[in-house]
Amino acid sequence: MPTKPTSVPTDWNYAPSPEGTSHIQLKKKYSLFINNEWVEPLSNTYYPTVNPATEEVLAEIAWANEADVDAAVRAARNAYENTWSQMPAHERGKYLYRIARMMQERAREFAVIETLDGGKTIRESRDVDVPLACNYFFYYAGWADKLEYAFPNQKIEPLGVAGQIIPWNFPLLMAAWKIAPALATGNTVVLKPSETTPLTALKLAEIIKDCGLPPGVVNIITGHGDTGAALVKHPDVNKIAFTGSTQVGKIIQRAVTGTNKKTTLELGGKSANIVFDDAPIDQAVEGIVNGIFFNQGHVCCAGSRLFVQENIAPVVIQKLKARMESLYVGDPLDKNTDIGAINSKEQLETIQKYIQIGINEGAEIFQTECALPTKGYFCKPTLFLNVAQSNVISQEEIFGPVLTIQTFRSIDEVIQKANNSPYGLAAGVWTDKGSRIFNLSTKLRAGVVWANTYNKFDPTSPFGGFKESGFGREGGLHGLSAYVKSE
Amino acid sequence: MAKPFIPSEVFSNVSIDKVGVEERIARFQSRSIKNEAKHQGLRMVLNMIDLTTLEGKDTPGKVRQMCYKAQHLHDAFPGLPTVAAVCVYPSMVKIAKDSLVGSSVKIASVSTAFPSGQSTHQVKILDTQFAIDQGADEIDMVISRGKFLAGEYAFVYDEIAAIKEVCGKTRLKVILETGELPTLDMVRKASDIAIHAGADFIKTSTGKIQPAATMQVTYTMLMAIKDHYDRTGIMIGMKPAGGISNSKLALHNLVMVKEILGNKWLSNEWFRFGASSLANDVLMQIMKSENGNYQSADYFTID
Numbered sequence: 001m002p003t004k005p006t007s008v009p010t011d012w013n014y015a016p017s018p019e020g021t022s023h024i025q026l027k028k029k030y031s032l033f034i035n036n037e038w039v040e041p042l043s044n045t046y047y048p049t050v051n052p053a054t055e056e057v058l059a060e061i062a063w064a065n066e067a068d069v070d071a072a073v074r075a076a077r078n079a080y081e082n083t084w085s086q087m088p089a090h091e092r093g094k095y096l097y098r099i100a101r102m103m104q105e106r107a108r109e110f111a112v113i114e115t116l117d118g119g120k121t122i123r124e125s126r127d128v129d130v131p132l133a134c135n136y137f138f139y140y141a142g143w144a145d146k147l148e149y150a151f152p153n154q155k156i157e158p159l160g161v162a163g164q165i166i167p168w169n170f171p172l173l174m175a176a177w178k179i180a181p182a183l184a185t186g187n188t189v190v191l192k193p194s195e196t197t198p199l200t201a202l203k204l205a206e207i208i209k210d211c212g213l214p215p216g217v218v219n220i221i222t223g224h225g226d227t228g229a230a231l232v233k234h235p236d237v238n239k240i241a242f243t244g245s246t247q248v249g250k251i252i253q254r255a256v257t258g259t260n261k262k263t264t265l266e267l268g269g270k271s272a273n274i275v276f277d278d279a280p281i282d283q284a285v286e287g288i289v290n291g292i293f294f295n296q297g298h299v300c301c302a303g304s305r306l307f308v309q310e311n312i313a314p315v316v317i318q319k320l321k322a323r324m325e326s327l328y329v330g331d332p333l334d335k336n337t338d339i340g341a342i343n344s345k346e347q348l349e350t351i352q353k354y355i356q357i358g359i360n361e362g363a364e365i366f367q368t369e370c371a372l373p374t375k376g377y378f379c380k381p382t383l384f385l386n387v388a389q390s391n392v393i394s395q396e397e398i399f400g401p402v403l404t405i406q407t408f409r410s411i412d413e414v415i416q417k418a419n420n421s422p423y424g425l426a427a428g429v430w431t432d433k434g435s436r437i438f439n440l441s442t443k444l445r446a447g448v449v450w451a452n453t454y455n456k457f458d459p460t461s462p463f464g465g466f467k468e469s470g471f472g473r474e475g476g477l478h479g480l481s482a483y484v485k486s487e
Numbered sequence: 488m489a490k491p492f493i494p495s496e497v498f499s500n501v502s503i504d505k506v507g508v509e510e511r512i513a514r515f516q517s518r519s520i521k522n523e524a525k526h527q528g529l530r531m532v533l534n535m536i537d538l539t540t541l542e543g544k545d546t547p548g549k550v551r552q553m554c555y556k557a558q559h560l561h562d563a564f565p566g567l568p569t570v571a572a573v574c575v576y577p578s579m580v581k582i583a584k585d586s587l588v589g590s591s592v593k594i595a596s597v598s599t600a601f602p603s604g605q606s607t608h609q610v611k612i613l614d615t616q617f618a619i620d621q622g623a624d625e626i627d628m629v630i631s632r633g634k635f636l637a638g639e640y641a642f643v644y645d646e647i648a649a650i651k652e653v654c655g656k657t658r659l660k661v662i663l664e665t666g667e668l669p670t671l672d673m674v675r676k677a678s679d680i681a682i683h684a685g686a687d688f689i690k691t692s693t694g695k696i697q698p699a700a701t702m703q704v705t706y707t708m709l710m711a712i713k714d715h716y717d718r719t720g721i722m723i724g725m726k727p728a729g730g731i732s733n734s735k736l737a738l739h740n741l742v743m744v745k746e747i748l749g750n751k752w753l754s755n756e757w758f759r760f761g762a763s764s765l766a767n768d769v770l771m772q773i774m775k776s777e778n779g780n781y782q783s784a785d786y787f788t789i790d
Contacts, residue, residue, distance in 0.1 A: 010527060010753055011750055012524065012527055012528065012531065012741070012745060012750055012753055013524065014518065014520065014521075014524050015520075015524040015525070016521075017519035017520075017521045123517060278502065279502070280501075280504035280507060281501070281502075282507075282710050283503070283504040283506075283507025283508065283511070284507075286507055286510065286511055318717070322717075326746050335517070335518075335519035336518055336519055432502045452504055452506070452507065453507070453510075
């Protein structure tokens with residue numbers, strides 16, 4: 001029989017849809033990966049790595065000391081002198097291709113572990129982090145035997161042993177950014193992942209072992225800041241590549257001064273996202289959301305300073321607030337979650353400190369209505385309106401889901417304000433006018449300028465900053481030159 | 488008489504970036520609709536369908552059969568909702584009316600020289616009046632795409648307003664025929680014109696032109712509805728028609744409506760699917776979720 005003549009609106013909500021975790025294998029304890037072997041740390045010390053969404057311990061992780069670092073560097077030096085630098089370039093390429101393919105085969109496992117250990121949503125780890133990490137290996141695998149075309153009329157040589165220190169916001173992706181170009185150019189590696197997110201790098205170690213990469217070519221040592229410091233100070237390291245905070249970057253820069261070590265530093269940012277009145281507004285709102293709330297705002301190039309042309313500011317802000325209300329904050333493993341957990345308790349406290357500073361500075365705060373899980377480290381998507389250039393919250397990097405909004409009236413004004421920052425990593429420009437895009441992309445002092453999009457990454461494109469955002473470029477052809485010297 | 492005043496926003500240009508729209512669509516498509524949400528969603532889809540036959544070869548017999556199906560989607564499984572409406576040519580409205588006596592299923596009639604709209608003002612008025620006199624509950628008119636593309640927006644506006652005047656309380660759906668509007672900016676402009684001229688619903692397509700109801704186009708129209716609602720508090724309905732032939736795509740459309748306009752729009756008063764083959768695919772999915780496996784298409788009737 002016919003039922004329901006005219007239907008009444010239903011409260012239609014998505015049922016929970018968590019990604020399964022039964023297929024992943026995690027050991028209770030991870031030691032150090034040196035010479036393709038799992039070795040107990042000489043320090044004899046372990047520390048726990050925690051799932052920030054549940055505060056549960058996932059595994060115990062070795063905490064390497066100076067002696068452990070020395071063992072890893074010696075392994076890398078030995079592999080460099082005796083195998084890797086002697087190997088024909090096309091053979092090096094084959095290993096990189098093999099790593100990329102094996103990562104692809106285990107993509108789901110990597111995505112789940114990345115989400116468990118770091119708190120990012122499964123949607124992002126599955127659709128962005130892992131596929132992109134594979135692509136970086138594929139891309140640099142292709143360069144391995146074509147370096148003479150990358151550096152025409154130059155005789156180039158690898159640097160030797162590269163010490164690489166990576167952050168917790170994109171653990172596997174940053175490992176790929178660092179390892180792939182170093183190996184393609186013939187260097188060997190000691191990689192130190194962040195203390196809060198070591199697991200995907202340690203899973204990558206399994207692949208490195210399984211693919212038959214010669215022992216010592218990639219060594220992975222875990223630990224805290226002192227482990228990284230020991231790596232930076234080690235006299236037999238030829239290159240330091242660091243991605244992380246500007247504060248630590250400065251310490252590294254001081255430590256390598258007066259040595260022969262080459263460095264690339266990819267540091268913080270306070271990037272401007274600029275919306276003009278002729279922009280496609282609904283898409284710009286998406287770009288603003290993607291710019292600041294992607295990966296909970298734990299993105300060095302996050303569009304954390306929004307500049308909106310004054311005549312459209314009310315409509316942009318209204319639409320932005322409405323869009324923010326439709327974001328799902330919660331269990332990072334649920335496929336429908338848009339914003340996951342803050343990476344650590346420490347980081348959550350930092351973000352909360354800045355939110356309080358913003359309130360104290362008299363800025364108008366807006367946070368979404370969403371209910372946060374009772375356990376784990378979560379932060380509501382946050383806007384600050386009526387912000388001045390001189391507010392702390394518009395000057396310092398917050399590294400969380402917090403956006404400051406300022407308005408502008410003229411192009412000159414917005415260029416001046418966007419550049420008026422100690423940082424210069426990225427910027428976004430939203431306009432329908434092509435000529436305006438070219439004008440701004442030459443005048444904005446930022447390593448990347450995105451036009452009508454934001455947070456787009458590609459292996460072929462160089463990435464890096466101006467001023468306190470660091471120096472050196474990663475990705476693309478430029479990424480190769482950071483790992484070679486010409487005679 | 489047409490409305491004398493045309494609001495300025497009708498002629499303003501809302502620019503739309505297709506690449507950005509596609510990214511947003513990908514987000515909707517990556518939503519995972521499982522268990523209870525899927526179950527509920529599929530029933531909602533059934534209840535939002537305008538079961539349609541719009542062919543030169545339509546006969547009273549064909550229309551009567553479709554009207555029966557509209558009320559008895561799958562009698563083997565009791566408790567299912569009916570579709571929202573049947574959609575037919577004006578000449579078939581009377582037949583449908585007689586077949587649906589006592590039913591809650593509404594009768595929508597196309598008009599204004601559907602599908603091309605290439606006729607005189609007089610004919611379009613008469614066409615609409617005839618459909619209403621025959622008993623149509625809803626009118627699906629087409630806009631004059633030629634005039635629109637020639638930039639004669641006032642003509643398009645006046646024509647819609649005139650048809651709305653004939654309709655009175657009969658709900659008017661305005662078909663933009665987006666397959667003939669080459670850019671999303673134009674889709675947006677046509678949406679704004681239709682909404683301001685008095686449309687109760689805006690509808691993507693006639694079903695005669697490809698591409699029809701792509702998610703990009705539906706997204707653009709939903710945003711026009713949202714902007715209008717934010718400005719005025721007036722709800723306008725949306726009907727994607729043509730090309731939505733499977734459950735997954737239909738559910739993605741619901742996700743889009745939910746996330747843009749909110750649950751308020753999730754009823755057949757505000758959202759419809761113009762489709763002929765969608766119903767059976769949805770039925771097949773519902774039966775699959777009931778008993779765990781797919782039945783052959785031959786178990787679902789094809790009136």
